[in-house]
Amino acid sequence: MARISIKDLVKIFGGYIAVDRISLSIRDGEFVIIVGPSGCGKTTTLNMISGLETPDAGEIIIGDMVVNDLEPGERGLGMVFQDLALFPHMTVFENIAFGLRVKKFPESEIVARVTSAAATVHIETLLNKMPRQCSGGESQRVALARTIVTNPSVFLMDEPLSSLDAKLRVDMRTELKSLHKRLGATFVYVTHDQAEAMTMADRIVVMSRGRIEQVGTPLEIYNRPSTRFVAGFFGTPTMNFIEGTVEANGNARLFRADGLHHPLSTAVPAALAGRKVVLGVRSEHVLIADGAELRGITQLTEPLGDATLVHFDDGRGHDLVAKVGPATGIQPGSAMCFRFASDYCHLFDTADGTRIY
Ligand SMILES: Nc1ncnc2c1ncn2[C@@H]1O[C@H](COP(=O)(O)OP(=O)(O)OP(=O)(O)O)[C@@H](O)[C@H]1O
Ligand SMILES: [Mg+2]
Known part of the structure; x- marks a missing residue:
């Protein structure tokens, strides 16, 4: 079960409280988007879930297990970052296959999995290309396929669309939403873009200064903002x-x-x-x-x-x-x-x- 529950999570950097006692329950298969202005603690929160940061207090539970002491690789999560970091000297196929090769999967299984993941994000025709021959949107899909291929039950994504131009971002929103439907996995997605949060999320978590301001469906957040901050953050032009x-x-x-x-x-x-x-x-x-x-x-x-x-x-x-x-x-x-x-x-x-x- 890919339920995630965080309880009273705290992260302090040299006296600065970046994440201030936040608690949240994410359901199996839910698409949750953490949104808020720059510096509000989104990445830090996601990194504590993934294991890249160690909390100063609080508990992280994935499924039924407290994972605070597990290494990132032991948590069964797939991560997609803003910084795509594709290997430039490897073909798209090998980039996607990388995680499977590390785990010594048999060749036939690698081919099957890479082909299927590539089909999921519509990049079957790119498999023999090098990353530098791919557009921004194509590279983004390669990065997604590289995560999909490992078959995680939870996807953690930190601003994965931020390097794309405005039109492509909007197209990718639709694609991510349908990808989420097809995979049935739990998505935890971080962005500072309120429009992205509104259009894709099952539930939105609004953060400000290390705290959660409101958790709700996009329409709950838009129609009944629980604070002036949330009211002003959502909607264009500003309320x-x-x-x-x-x-x-x-x-x-x-x-x-x-x-x-x-x-x-x-x-x-x-x-x-x-x-x-x-x-x-x-x-x-x-x-x-x-x-x-x-x-x-x-x-x-x-x-x-x-x-x-x-x-x-x-x-x-x-x-x-x-x-x-x-x-x-x-x-x-x-x-x-x-x-x-x-x-x-x-x-x-x-x-x-x-x-x-
Ligand atoms: N390794 C670190 N050392 C010191 N301070 C840090 C560190 N990482 C983050 N911070 C601080 O913690 C706060 C929250 O940072 P975080 O990266 O979580 O913000 P964010 O919400 O992801 O912002 P952005 O939208 O700009 O990515 C910021 O004030 C940041 O300067
Ligand atoms: Mg960030």
Whole structure:
């Protein structure tokens, strides 16, 4: 069973706490993506699972066994790194076969396994090429095949797509996702790219400064971010944030910030009245409509093709972004009316950023 469980894992580098007591359970066959900004401890966490780093405290369990004291090679894991490190003087076939040759597999089995792994990532025609004759995307697949061939029940991947251009990265996302389905193995994947995490993961683990901020499915993370950090990390453009206060008037709930006031969902608890909060609203939930209660002046527009971003200010120091249809006639400098979709307004604590509503 390729379940992985980590408990209260800690890693300290010379007094700096890189990983700060994180706990996580990964199910057999799950595709889990650890995401967060540079330096938040993703690689360190993955390296402790693989055995390349020794934890200062905590437990790592793979299947039913505590593996803290096992060497990387004894943990039954396959690793794919950002740095592909293909052997330049060996053909693609020999690169893929390398791990099997080390383990002295018979030639017939090597040929069968390499052929099958190559077919899995669609590089059957590259087997006689040298690595320098392969494109970035092809090399990436060779690196994957080299891991697939050893038949691990767990794949650990650290930014394996980071050396690829934008288009190829997007193509490889689809391929990795279907590869995961076909292999049925457990994938633990590290990236700083929120879009990669959203599109591929069964569950996302969001890290910040050595800690886990939230664990959830992509839609849970996007729709109900548990902290302001998570809310701001996911989604392009970044969520709009405005500091203000909650007010309650009978059944009505209101958000007020100097000069701007806006209805909130009636489900917002009355107990929050008077509380200082940060209102978060995504650009797709900022609605530009004639007759809406709030007024703004358009600063600039960014056509994306399928949508247009409208950057505007409300004349009271709030710079906001709305995502509107591609055919909008809104021009920079023009006045407009806007409101927020009340059911999609998130409220965070001003001090610690935790979700309040
Ligand atoms: N061997 C080391 N010695 C000292 N400090 C280290 C070492 N490895 C990592 N760190 C520090 O620990 C922190 C976490 O590093 P880690 O490599 O896990 O980050 P990351 O989330 O993978 O970042 P990135 O997205 O840039 O790869 C960083 O502040 C880093 O400088
Ligand atoms: Mg890293």
